[in-house]
Amino acid sequence: MQLSLSIVLCLFAVGTLAAEPAEKTFELAITGGQVAKEQRLIRVDKGTPVKLRVTSDAAGSLHLHAYKLEAHLAPGTPAELAFNARATGRFRFEWHADNATAKSGDHHGPPLATLEVRPK
Numbered sequence: 001m002q003l004s005l006s007i008v009l010c011l012f013a014v015g016t017l018a019a020e021p022a023e024k025t026f027e028l029a030i031t032g033g034q035v036a037k038e039q040r041l042i043r044v045d046k047g048t049p050v051k052l053r054v055t056s057d058a059a060g061s062l063h064l065h066a067y068k069l070e071a072h073l074a075p076g077t078p079a080e081l082a083f084n085a086r087a088t089g090r091f092r093f094e095w096h097a098d099n100a101t102a103k104s105g106d107h108h109g110p111p112l113a114t115l116e117v118r119p120k
């Protein structure tokens with residue numbers, strides 16, 4: 001208990017010194033290989049620490065290739081992805097179901113969601 005408290009305080013101090021923008025948390029609830037419309041655009045300013053809470057109704061992998069991020073998901077087991085939005089631009093989140101057909105594993109179809117990182 002005491003250890004975890006000091007870790008939290010330490011992280012807080014580091015964040016304060018660096019004057020980082022506040023962390024932003026987003027949800028991606030994947031159902032049938034898709035997320036709801038309002039979850040399809042993740043828009044942040046450059047340098048923002050981003051946390052993604054991801055769930056899926058089927059086993060598969062979530063990729064954000066530009067950021068070299070990957071998470072494997074199983075139904076009923078949420079995953080958390082954390083990264084710093086250091087590169088500006090628009091990047092595709094891809095979803096590859098484990099039982100992928102050629103269509104759902106395709107990198108050329110519509111993305112699951114888009115990460116948009118705006119310059120400050």
Ligand SMILES: [Cu+2]
Pocket residue numbers: 063065094096107
């Ligand atoms: Cu991929």
